[in-house]
Amino acid sequence: MIAYDGAAYAGWQVQPNQRTVQSELEAVLRRLAGAPVKLHGSGRTDQGVHATGQVAHCDLPFRLPAASLARALNALLPAAIRILRVQPVGAAFHARRSAARKEYRYCIWNGDVIPPFLRLYRTHVRMPLDVRAMRQAAALLVGRHDFAAFTANPNREVESTRRHVMKLTVSRKGPEIIIRAQSDGFLYKMVRSLAGFLIRVGAGAVPPEEALRILHSKIRTARVPTAPPQGLFLWRVWYV
Numbered sequence: 001m002i003a004y005d006g007a008a009y010a011g012w013q014v015q016p017n018q019r020t021v022q023s024e025l026e027a028v029l030r031r032l033a034g035a036p037v038k039l040h041g042s043g044r045t046d047q048g049v050h051a052t053g054q055v056a057h058c059d060l061p062f063r064l065p066a067a068s069l070a071r072a073l074n075a076l077l078p079a080a081i082r083i084l085r086v087q088p089v090g091a092a093f094h095a096r097r098s099a100a101r102k103e104y105r106y107c108i109w110n111g112d113v114i115p116p117f118l119r120l121y122r123t124h125v126r127m128p129l130d131v132r133a134m135r136q137a138a139a140l141l142v143g144r145h146d147f148a149a150f151t152a153n154p155n156r157e158v159e160s161t162r163r164h165v166m167k168l169t170v171s172r173k174g175p176e177i178i179i180r181a182q183s184d185g186f187l188y189k190m191v192r193s194l195a196g197f198l199i200r201v202g203a204g205a206v207p208p209e210e211a212l213r214i215l216h217s218k219i220r221t222a223r224v225p226t227a228p229p230q231g232l233f234l235w236r237v238w239y240v
Helices: 021-033 066-076 131-140 190-202 210-217
Strands: 002-004 050-054 081-083 099-109 143-146 162-173 176-183 232-239
Touching: 002 021, 021 066, 021 081, 066 081, 099 190, 131 162, 131 176, 131 190, 131 210, 162 190, 176 190, 190 210, 190 232
Parallel strands: 050 232
Antiparallel strands: 002 050, 002 081, 099 176, 099 232, 143 162, 162 176
16 A cells, blocks of 8 residues: 655656656666566556555565565655555456545645645635535435546546446535545546536535536536646545
8 A cells, every 4th residue: 555745746657757656666666676567556646646545566576575565665765655555465456457446535725824734735715615515416426427527538548437436425624625535436537527516516606406417418518627636635445
């Protein structure tokens, strides 16, 4: 299990001439293995997105106790990336394809002034947000639906835009609002799109019942903006 602060990285996935979380991990694995090591993550996160529970797997050409490997990796990794747990898995395991469910959390600071030390980890929304309306809209989006209207074009073929959203909740404690989304899989920028829509509902720009009309239209419009990345965390991944 991997946690990282994504503020300084161009996302998870390796990209040419870019500093990414995957490239940092693979560079350290290569030092330990003495040869290139390919790391497979449970999913990609965008630039500026964080993780508390990313999962990845790889094949290593050596044997080392799990705790010792975790210590060796953390000794070489930048402070913004930490290995929380290492465990051996069978040959059939795949970090992405074996995942049964994922949870993302989107964190909003809803107040006039955001504490400066939270600016990279919360999206700042100054206008008051109606959490009750946000909850009403979120409840309409739970279930098995075609979420084409809540995804961005990934510039690649997608087999299906149908997903099962098992949980979509909105909670508030003081100025902090947390959107929790659990699904069997998420489309490209889907969580940020859901968050952007719910923020618009909370601001009174879109009524909660519009959620179903947008969902059934299967068409992405300006009613579904993509929320900023810094409030998003890949929270947890479950496996069968």
